[in-house]
Amino acid sequence: FTGLVAERFPNSYQETIRRADLARRHVINLLGSGDVFLGDPINWWTDFKGGTWAKGDYEELNATLYADDFRNDRYIGDIKLPWELNKHGHFLDLAKAYWLTGDERYAEALLVQMEDWIDRNPFLYGIAWTQNLIVAQRVISWVLAIQAVWESPALTPPRLLRILRSLYQHARYIPVHFEFAERASNHLFGNVAGLAALALVFPEFREAEEWRATAMRILETELAKQVYPDGVHYEQSNGYHRYVVEFCLLPWLLSGAEACPYTESSRQRLRHMLEFLLHMTQPTGLIQPISDADGARVWRFNHHPINDVRGVLNLGAALFRHPQLKLGIDGNSEDVLWWLGPEGFRTWSTMPEDAPVRSAAFPHGGYFVLREARRPDTLWAFFDCGHIGMGDWPDEVSVGTHGHSDLLTFGLAAEGETLLTDTGSYTYTGSKVWHDYFRSARGHNVILVDGQDQSVLTTSWALRDRARPRDVRWRFSETADFVTGAHDGYRRLRPPVLHRRGLLLLRDERQVIIRDDLEGTGEHTAEALFHGMPAVSFLPTDEPDVWHLIGRKARTTVRFYAGHLQHGDRPTLAYRVVRGATDPIDGWYAEDYGVKESAPVLHVSFRGACPLRLYTVFEVSGPDACKPDARPIGSGTSYDGAEEASNRTVLRLGVSGGSHAADRV
Numbered sequence: 001f002t003g004l005v006a007e008r009f010p011n012s013y014q015e016t017i018r019r020a021d022l023a024r025r026h027v028i029n030l031l032g033s034g035d036v037f038l039g040d041p042i043n044w045w046t047d048f049k050g051g052t053w054a055k056g057d058y059e060e061l062n063a064t065l066y067a068d069d070f071r072n073d074r075y076i077g078d079i080k081l082p083w084e085l086n087k088h089g090h091f092l093d094l095a096k097a098y099w100l101t102g103d104e105r106y107a108e109a110l111l112v113q114m115e116d117w118i119d120r121n122p123f124l125y126g127i128a129w130t131q132n133l134i135v136a137q138r139v140i141s142w143v144l145a146i147q148a149v150w151e152s153p154a155l156t157p158p159r160l161l162r163i164l165r166s167l168y169q170h171a172r173y174i175p176v177h178f179e180f181a182e183r184a185s186n187h188l189f190g191n192v193a194g195l196a197a198l199a200l201v202f203p204e205f206r207e208a209e210e211w212r213a214t215a216m217r218i219l220e221t222e223l224a225k226q227v228y229p230d231g232v233h234y235e236q237s238n239g240y241h242r243y244v245v246e247f248c249l250l251p252w253l254l255s256g257a258e259a260c261p262y263t264e265s266s267r268q269r270l271r272h273m274l275e276f277l278l279h280m281t282q283p284t285g286l287i288q289p290i291s292d293a294d295g296a297r298v299w300r301f302n303h304h305p306i307n308d309v310r311g312v313l314n315l316g317a318a319l320f321r322h323p324q325l326k327l328g329i330d331g332n333s334e335d336v337l338w339w340l341g342p343e344g345f346r347t348w349s350t351m352p353e354d355a356p357v358r359s360a361a362f363p364h365g366g367y368f369v370l371r372e373a374r375r376p377d378t379l380w381a382f383f384d385c386g387h388i389g390m391g392d393w394p395d396e397v398s399v400g401t402h403g404h405s406d407l408l409t410f411g412l413a414a415e416g417e418t419l420l421t422d423t424g425s426y427t428y429t430g431s432k433v434w435h436d437y438f439r440s441a442r443g444h445n446v447i448l449v450d451g452q453d454q455s456v457l458t459t460s461w462a463l464r465d466r467a468r469p470r471d472v473r474w475r476f477s478e479t480a481d482f483v484t485g486a487h488d489g490y491r492r493l494r495p496p497v498l499h500r501r502g503l504l505l506l507r508d509e510r511q512v513i514i515r516d517d518l519e520g521t522g523e524h525t526a527e528a529l530f531h532g533m534p535a536v537s538f539l540p541t542d543e544p545d546v547w548h549l550i551g552r553k554a555r556t557t558v559r560f561y562a563g564h565l566q567h568g569d570r571p572t573l574a575y576r577v578v579r580g581a582t583d584p585i586d587g588w589y590a591e592d593y594g595v596k597e598s599a600p601v602l603h604v605s606f607r608g609a610c611p612l613r614l615y616t617v618f619e620v621s622g623p624d625a626c627k628p629d630a631r632p633i634g635s636g637t638s639y640d641g642a643e644e645a646s647n648r649t650v651l652r653l654g655v656s657g658g659s660h661a662a663d664r665v
Contacts, residue, residue: 002100004342009334012302013100019303020097023090024109030084031295032594041116044086045127049430050077058129065130069459070429078430079127080294080593086128088117088141092300095148096338107152110145111159118162123169132177133187136194139170140250140298143201164202171198171211183390184222185402186233186240186247192218193247193298200254212251216261219248223269231272232365236389236403238280239293239425242309245273246298249315253339257319274316274325277309279360279369281327282413283378285310289424290384292402292439292461295593301338306592311335318348326351359481359505361474368474368483370505370512379620380413381512383503385469385485388455392468400461405454406444407467407487408501412512414620415554418533420445423599424590429460434596437585441489447516447614448527449497454489465492471500481505495522497610510620517565520610528604528614530558534589538577538602545573547602549618557619562606565613571606578603 006013022028026038033048045053054061054074064074091110098106121128129135146163149155174195179187196215199208226234226244233241248270255261262270280287286307295306304311310332317325318336326348337345355374362368366386372379389403412420423443427434437443441454454467467489474483484502491498497520504513518526532538532549539548541557549556562571578587580598589599606614 001337001342004337004345005100005334008337009302012334015303016093016096016100019090019093020106023093024105028085028090030081030594032592033081038085041120042085042113044117044121045082046085047077047079047081049081053079053082053127055126058124058126061127062130069432071432075429078427080428080430082127083131083134084295086117086121086134087137088145089137089297089300091141091145095145096301098152099148104152104154107149107154110149111154111163114142114145114163115159118166123166124173129173131187132174132179133190135170135173135177136191137296137298139167139174139194140197142167143197144299147201167198167202168205171195171205171207175211175214178218183234184226185235185390186244188218188222189226189244189247190298192216192222193250196251197254200251216251219251220263220266223248223266227269227273228362228364229269229272230362230364231269231274231276232362232367232386233273234365234387234390235291235401236365236386237291237293238277238287238289239291239296239306240402241273242277242287242312243296243298245270245277245312245316248273249312249319250298252319253315257340257344260319271316271320271322274313274320274322275360276362276365276367278313278325278327279356279362279371280367280382281309281313281356282380282411282418283376283416284413284418285327285332286418288382288411288418288422289591290422291389291404291406292425292428293593294425294428299335302332302334304332308332314348315339317351318344321351323351324354324356326353327355359476361476361483363472363474366469366472366485368503370476370481370483370503372505372507372510377414377416379505379507379510379512381410381503381505383410383483383485383501384408385472385483385487385501387469388463388466393466395465398458398462398464399466400459401463402461404439404444405441405457405463405467405489406446407454407469407489408485408499409444409446410503410514411445412618414510414556415551417535417551417553419536419549419551419554419556420530421533421589421599423531423588424596425593426588426590426596427594430594432460434585435460437588438590442529442586443531443588445529445531447499447501447518448529449490449499449518450493450525451527452490452493454487465489479507490520493524495520495610497524512618512620514616514618516614516616518610518612523607523609524612525605525607526612526614528616530602530604530616531589532600532602534597534599536600538600540575547575554620559615559617559619560604561615561617562608563613564608565611566609569608571608571612574605576603576605577601 026042027035029035094106094110178191192215195211199212233244251261310327313325314333314336336348358371360369368383370381389401393399425438455463456465467487470486472485482504486500497518500517502515537550545560547558549558579600580587587601588596590596
């Protein structure tokens with residue numbers, strides 16, 4: 001096993017040893033903190049942003065922790081830091097290092113830290129007991145780590161007994177604090193996955209079968225409630241979607257690859273979740289950080305970037321015998337070896353590799369992926385026209401969700417790199433101002449009308465007057481893919497405005513064309529936003545309304561064209577590029593929780609009487625420019641969206657120099 005890891009994953013092998021050596025010395029990297037010494041013994045209550053959290057009964061701590069939307073005298077920094085520490089994810093680094101080397105120093109360090117935690121975090125006392133998800137995640141870390149050091153002489157009977165007693169206390173805590181809700185979240189999956197893990201690894205506990213049965217019943221129920229039929233988790237977050245997949249795979253992996261514990265319907269729902277991740281994976285091998293994310297993982301057998309989901313996809317390929325999930329992009333298959341062993345890894349290795357099919361629609365979740373071809377340098381785009389999170393709600397309900405105010409946003413990749421991106425999340429309660437920027441419409445590739453957000457942000461996760469998706473249609477063909485949708489978030493304006501957006505991918509031309517319509521009456525100001533990756537540059541050209549979008553490898557020409565739809569006037573377009581501004585906040589990208597870097601955002605502004613139209617044409621290659629013409633409706637050159645005719649969608653796209661009609665989509 002060790003030889004196989006060293007041969008196939010030499011960088012990961014060395015990184016495991018490096019991190020384990022640091023963890024032995026109580027140096028840990030938490031949520032973008034960098035390597036930080038946590039004291040000797042470890043300060044289990046530390047918060048790098050605000051000192052040390054108070055100790056006390058967990059219920060008393062919770063009573064103040066959540067008060068006034070986390071803005072109170074006892075909320076001293078960012079609770080995510082001590083919570084992340086108390087998940088004990090670094091125990092897996094120590095356990096892996098012991099398994100790979102047999103060096104007893106790693107086993108001893110792991111067990112000493114475990115005992116120290118038990119001594120100084122008694123049952124129901126302190127920050128480590130204030131959230132059930134953290135308790136359950138800690139159980140998972142412990143049972144995985146204990147299995148790795150099971151043969152170590154350091155795991156003496158007295159030590160094992162102390163650990164098992166603490167685990168039993170965890171098991172008593174979890175069912176009492178299940179995070180049920182009218183519409184529950186990823187937390188509930190974590191609660192029951194922790195309980196299932198303990199029951200499966202230590203079936204000797206008297207209640208183990210009851211724990212397992214309870215956990216599996218809730219997992220099955222929540223898969224049906226929280227996951228749409230197309231496989232999209234209803235929190236509308238790529239990061240939490242992967243987190244839920246990992247929680248659901250855990251009982252299967254601990255039961256054995258050939259002993260799937262799920263019913264057929266749940267098994268298929270889980271398969272669809274993996275297929276969604278497959279299509280949302282860009283040609284770069286990474287997903288975009290759509291909506292909230294806190295860096296959460298159920299396990300880490302390597303330290304690839306947080307948005308690399310190929311590890312769980314490769315596991316899915318092995319478990320479901322689904323070759324397409326074995327993503328045809330090199331890298332990140334180490335999870336298969338650790339979970340399924342050398343024989344399982346060899347079986348996985350013989351499976352054929354197959355890149356995703358061209359394009360895919362996930363209409364329940366509201367995501368659409370447009371893909372030029374199967375090549376690694378393919379032109380790729382996603383379009384989001386789904387509910388903000390957890391489905392639809394009445395207007396009078398202020399909904400708490402991990403979804404962002406991002407209806408009709410999109411992302412773009414070409415030539416093997418991401419060009420336009422979702423900006424991520426960066427923080428939660430560590431700074432409401434920063435969190436609000438990343439979850440607001442201003443932090444996404446959308447259009448702002450009169451400077452307003454699509455939805456009204458209230459508390460740290462809640463919104464009211466939520467924008468709702470409508471009129472979603474799509475059509476994919478051999479030469480072109482098209483999707484269109486609208487949202488009513490600007491219904492509260494006076495006079496109100498409906499934003500409708502269509503996105504068209506033309507394969508032969510290697511172009512993506514976006515058409516934005518602002519339907520309504522009265523004068524309004526519109527501002528289109530285009531968020532680039534940190535390595536991307538927006539550069540103006542000598543030609544009016546033409547820019548270059550330049551990455552490390554990709555060079556894309558971007559053409560803009562705006563028009564009134566009731567007369568022939570063309571509004572003047574104003575441009576500005578912002579990077580790394582703090583007052584107001586603008587031009588940032590957060591790959592992971594706690595990490596942000598400056599990134600360019602192109603603002604394209606115009607004003608006029610509605611209805612208004614803006615075309616944006618991305619030309620990845622080819623000298624001939626497709627220049628849409630926004631003439632008055634009824635002139636024969638307008639593009640009225642996707643129309644059903646003779647079982648096909650006919651695109652009528654006005655092109656400079658004359659009318660052009662093509663059966664493109």
